[in-house]
Amino acid sequence: MTLQFEYSDLLEPDQARQFGLILDRCFGSPSGKGVEYIDRVGYENFRVIEQAGQVAGGLAVLKMAQWFGGHCVPMAGIAGVGIAPEYRGSGAAIELLQATLQELYDRGIPISMLYPATQYLYRKVGYEQAGVFCKWEIQTSSIQIKERNLPIQPISLPSCDQGDQSFGEFDRIYRQQAKITNGHLDRHPSIWREAIEPSSKDSINYAYLFGDRSNPSGYLIFSQPRSGNSYNIQIRDLVLLNAESIKRFWSFMADHRSQASKVQWRHSIVDLLTLTLAEQPAIITESIRWMLRIVDVVKALELRGYPQGLETELHFEIADDLLPPNHGKFVLNVANGKGEIIKGGKGELKLHVRGLSPLYTGLFTPQQLQLTNHLEATENALLTATKLFAGAIPWTQDFF
Numbered sequence: 001m002t003l004q005f006e007y008s009d010l011l012e013p014d015q016a017r018q019f020g021l022i023l024d025r026c027f028g029s030p031s032g033k034g035v036e037y038i039d040r041v042g043y044e045n046f047r048v049i050e051q052a053g054q055v056a057g058g059l060a061v062l063k064m065a066q067w068f069g070g071h072c073v074p075m076a077g078i079a080g081v082g083i084a085p086e087y088r089g090s091g092a093a094i095e096l097l098q099a100t101l102q103e104l105y106d107r108g109i110p111i112s113m114l115y116p117a118t119q120y121l122y123r124k125v126g127y128e129q130a131g132v133f134c135k136w137e138i139q140t141s142s143i144q145i146k147e148r149n150l151p152i153q154p155i156s157l158p159s160c161d162q163g164d165q166s167f168g169e170f171d172r173i174y175r176q177q178a179k180i181t182n183g184h185l186d187r188h189p190s191i192w193r194e195a196i197e198p199s200s201k202d203s204i205n206y207a208y209l210f211g212d213r214s215n216p217s218g219y220l221i222f223s224q225p226r227s228g229n230s231y232n233i234q235i236r237d238l239v240l241l242n243a244e245s246i247k248r249f250w251s252f253m254a255d256h257r258s259q260a261s262k263v264q265w266r267h268s269i270v271d272l273l274t275l276t277l278a279e280q281p282a283i284i285t286e287s288i289r290w291m292l293r294i295v296d297v298v299k300a301l302e303l304r305g306y307p308q309g310l311e312t313e314l315h316f317e318i319a320d321d322l323l324p325p326n327h328g329k330f331v332l333n334v335a336n337g338k339g340e341i342i343k344g345g346k347g348e349l350k351l352h353v354r355g356l357s358p359l360y361t362g363l364f365t366p367q368q369l370q371l372t373n374h375l376e377a378t379e380n381a382l383l384t385a386t387k388l389f390a391g392a393i394p395w396t397q398d399f400f
Contacts, residue, residue, distance in 0.1 A: 005056055005092060006267050007099040010038070010046035018055035019048055019082070026082035029048035034302035037080060041190050046080075048102070049096045055094045057083035061098065064400060066113060066214045068361060069305025069391070070337070072186050076104050076295070078114035079400045095124045098322060101295060110300035111360075112293045115399060122291055126322055128357040128374075129149075130292035131183040132269045135285045137262055140233075142281035143254040150217070150248040152155050155207045157196050157221070167192040173219055177239045182362055183394030191398050193267070195221055195237040205236060208252070210245040218245040227261055235265040238397070246276055268395035290396070292357040297326040298341045300360065306388055311335045317347030318356060326353055334388060349374035349385060359385065361394040 010016060016038050023034030038046060041060050048058035078100070083093050104112055115243065116122050119129070158167065167189070178184035198205050203223050211217035218240040224231040233256060240246045250273075253263045264285070267273060274282045294300045297318055313333045320326035330347035338347035349366075351359070355374035358364045366385040369375045377385065 003259050004090075005049035005051050005095050007047065007049050007096065010048050010058060015048055015050075015055055016043065016046075019046070019058045021354045022055065022057060022082045022084045023080060024381040025085065026159065034082075040193070041080070047077045047096070047100055049092060049099070052241065055084070056087040056090075057081075057096055059096060061100065061104075062188040064188045065189075066111065067180075067184045067186070068182050069307075070179055071169075071303060071305035072106070072179075073111055073300065073303045074109055074110045075185075076109045077185075077400055078112055081114075081117070093121055094124060097122070100153040101125060101293065101322060102323070105325070108296065108299065110296045110303055112295050113290055115288060115290050119291065122293075123354060125293070126355040127293040129289045130357045130361040131290050131396065132363075133266065133288045133290055133396055133399060134269050134271075135266055135287075136271060136282050137264050137275075137285045138253075139262055140254060140257040140260050142279070143250050143257070143263075144278045145247055145254060145276065147244075148251050149245045150211055150244045152208050152210055152252055153213065154246055155209050155219070157205055157207045167196070170196075170219060173216055173241070174237075174239050176241055181395070182391050183396050185396055185398050187398065188400075191400055194398075194400075197371040199223065210240065210248055217241045218249070220249065224260065230259055230261045232264055233260050236266055240273070243276070246273055249273070249291045250276065266397035266399075267377065268393050270393060271352050278287065281288075288399075289363075292361060294326070294353050294356050294360060295323065295332060297353070297356070301330070301332050302341055304333045304339060304340050304360065305341055306337050307390075308337045310387055312384050312387065314354075314381060314388060315345040315348040317350040318353055319351070320353040323353075330389075348381040349375060349377040357391055362389050362391040363394055365390075370385075 016035060020034030020038055024031055045060050045062060046058055047061060059078055060080040062079055064072050064075050064077050066075040205221055205223050208220045209216045221237040222233050222235045224334045225234055240249055269287060313331055316330045318326055329345045329347045331342050333340045351374060355369055359366060359369055366382045370377060
């Protein structure tokens with residue numbers, strides 16, 4: 001691949017200044033916010049493209065992982081993608097993404113996730129819809145649950161100056177939920193900081209643990225932004241591990257009704273938390289689909305988890321015009337919840353690498369993907385793929 005632009009790590013303060021200005025313009029941010037973002041995430045996590053010493057654009061690569069089938073798959077989160085206005089339409093964005101994906105493949109990273117400003121661009125390099133991020137809202141006056149048997153206690157939030165280990169107590173609880181939730185992240189430190197740090201100098205975040213202090217069954221982090229003569233409860237992070245903690249969460253929210261008008265939180269498009277409510281007063285106020293790119297087909301399929309007790313094989317034929325090692329026929333052998341890939345086979349399930357993303361995460365069933373021309377398969381291959389990739393809708397509460 002011959003690049004029109006020079007692709008490199010972000011190494012120099014002048015590069016950071018130039019790219020920070022690009023980010024300010026791309027996202028309509030106040031002057032200097034782009035540089036603040038670069039400093040917060042870290043120079044080492046950014047890549048830029050230049051032409052004749054001028055930064056044309058760049059992006060952040062966040063080293064994380066993502067849970068699928070109970071296994072944690074290494075993942076690169078792509079964030080802060082920005083191209084200077086004078087370089088738009090020049091192919092700069094495509095070259096930036098192609099070079100980044102080649103780097104990720106060379107580094108052995110199986111998958112990459114992002115939130116698209118435009119799906120058209122990312123589809124050109126193999127990303128496809130793969131999961132959901134939704135914002136929910138409910139009036140506190142409509143919450144009728146009153147169960148208060150489970151203890152709930154305030155807990156101090158760590159200072160982010162303490163380093164990455166300061167998230168440990170929250171991370172241990174969070175990982176219990178993440179392991180059983182397709183799409184949840186093994187979070188980058190910058191995402192933990194987003195949950196813990198106040199959104200402004202005038203804001204305060206509060207944190208509570210549910211259940212026994214030595215073995216909590218969940219936690220809650222929230223702020224209380226003003227809304228007229230009252231305030232809203234804006235949940236920054238939430239993990240609830242059993243029915244008792246879910247009920248106690250709702251009663252705790254209801255106990256704020258004298259001053260708080262609404263509770264706002266993030267969950268899947270079908271939120272299990274609302275199943276315990278007497279009626280359905282909660283509404284979705286925003287819904288976004290994130291996208292996934294299978295960077296290394298072999299590693300992605302082998303590192304994902306599969307249903308226990310199922311022994312079978314699935315014959316793929318995959319097309320990938322950007323990363324040639326992904327192109328061809330593969331056989332996925334599954335036993336004891338694990339997959340193993342061998343090259344070759346019958347090619348009974350044919351698809352572009354784009355179509356593999358929503359199959360891999362479980363966002364759409366194989367039958368739905370065939371209906372929309374994202375794959376072509378024999379009846380037996382469809383049934384096998386359904387068994388292998390079935391699960392709840394993949395989602396995350398983290399936006400980056």
